[in-house]
Amino acid sequence: MLSAIMLGVEDLDRAKTFYADGLGFKIDKDTRGFVSFDLGEGSPQLALYPWDAAAKDAGVPPEGSGFRGASFHLNPDSRDVVDQTIRAAVAAGGSVVREAAEARWGGYFGYFSDPDGYLWKITTYATA
Known part of the structure; x- marks a missing residue:
C-alpha cells in the first residue's frame, strides 16, 4: 500500500x-x-x-534536473476548480506549464509546476 x-x-x-x-x-x-x-x-x-x-x-548524488519521469494529478469536479487551482498555484510561487484547455477526449486539463519544478496535472471530466 x-x-x-x-x-x-x-x-x-x-x-x-x-x-x-x-x-x-x-x-x-x-x-x-x-x-x-x-x-x-x-x-x-x-x-x-x-x-x-x-x-x-x-545514497545518490543530488545533481539532476529536467523531467523526472513523474507528475502528480488532481481531479476536481469542475472546470472552475481547475482554473482556480492553477491561479492559486501561480500566486503561491508556481508556474503554468500548460494552460488549461479542452481536451479532444472531452475533458479539461492543464499543468502547473511547484517552485521546485514538480509537475501537477489538474483534470476534470465535467462539461461545465
Missing part, C-alpha cells in the same frame, strides 16, 4: 508555504527538516524533505 510520496525540495519553507497556503493542503507533521501533509482519507501523505538530504538518504 502506498502511504506517502516524498519530494526533495530546494527550499523547505518555500515548498511548505506553496502546498499549505497556496494549495490548501493540511499540514500533518512539521519538524526541522521535514514537513508532511494529510491529503485526505484514502490518499497517501505528501512529504517534503530538503533536496540534498533526500539524495543522501537514498
Whole structure:
C-alpha cells in the first residue's frame, strides 16, 4: 500500500508555504527538516524533505534536473476548480506549464509546476 510520496525540495519553507497556503493542503507533521501533509482519507501523505538530504538518504548524488519521469494529478469536479487551482498555484510561487484547455477526449486539463519544478496535472471530466 502506498502511504506517502516524498519530494526533495530546494527550499523547505518555500515548498511548505506553496502546498499549505497556496494549495490548501493540511499540514500533518512539521519538524526541522521535514514537513508532511494529510491529503485526505484514502490518499497517501505528501512529504517534503530538503533536496540534498533526500539524495543522501537514498545514497545518490543530488545533481539532476529536467523531467523526472513523474507528475502528480488532481481531479476536481469542475472546470472552475481547475482554473482556480492553477491561479492559486501561480500566486503561491508556481508556474503554468500548460494552460488549461479542452481536451479532444472531452475533458479539461492543464499543468502547473511547484517552485521546485514538480509537475501537477489538474483534470476534470465535467462539461461545465
